[in-house]
Amino acid sequence: MVNIELIEKAKEVRERAYTPYSNFKVGAALKTKSGKVYVGCNIENAAYPVSLCAERVAIFKAISEGETEFDELAVIADTSRPVPPCGSCRQVMSEFFAKDTNVYTSNLQGEVKKMTVEELLPFSFEPRDLEKH
Numbered sequence: 001m002v003n004i005e006l007i008e009k010a011k012e013v014r015e016r017a018y019t020p021y022s023n024f025k026v027g028a029a030l031k032t033k034s035g036k037v038y039v040g041c042n043i044e045n046a047a048y049p050v051s052l053c054a055e056r057v058a059i060f061k062a063i064s065e066g067e068t069e070f071d072e073l074a075v076i077a078d079t080s081r082p083v084p085p086c087g088s089c090r091q092v093m094s095e096f097f098a099k100d101t102n103v104y105t106s107n108l109q110g111e112v113k114k115m116t117v118e119e120l121l122p123f124s125f126e127p128r129d130l131e132k133h
């Protein structure tokens with residue numbers, strides 16, 4: 001089942017995106033297992049690569065508050081298909097979320113694509129890969 005309320009929260013925070021360079025606004029909302037929601041929007045910078053995606057803003061906010069158990073993530077943008085999270089955000093999701101965590105990618109037309117972290121980034125590089133064999 002898709003969490004429409006979580007998508008609505010992502011849509012609200014999207015309005016606060018700071019995007020003078022791309023003019024492409026993204027919103028994200030992350031729900032913890034305990035039911036708390038952390039929102040994020042993309043925040044750009046005149047030094048372009050310093051910019052941060054909405055998904056990572058939401059995830060890092062939650063991590064910095066001590067959260068460790070995540071339930072689901074919603075992402076929204078004004079795209080012709082549900083917005084696909086970038087590779088860097090997929091990698092961060094795979095570090096902190098269980099493989100079966102649901103990610104709802106959506107657009108302003110109300111299209112939603114529900115995917116798991118595993119589907120978004122199969123064969124991901126993980127902490128255990130740092131161990132020598």
Ligand SMILES: O=c1ccn([C@H]2C[C@H](O)[C@@H](CO)O2)c(=O)[nH]1
Nearest residue numbers: 022024026042053054084085086
């Ligand atoms: O899933 C995505 C894709 C892109 N962006 C941001 C990064 C940059 O600020 C702008 C254009 O790439 O959109 C996100 O926040 N999330």
Ligand SMILES: [Zn+2]
Nearest residue numbers: 053085086089
């Ligand atoms: Zn990203």
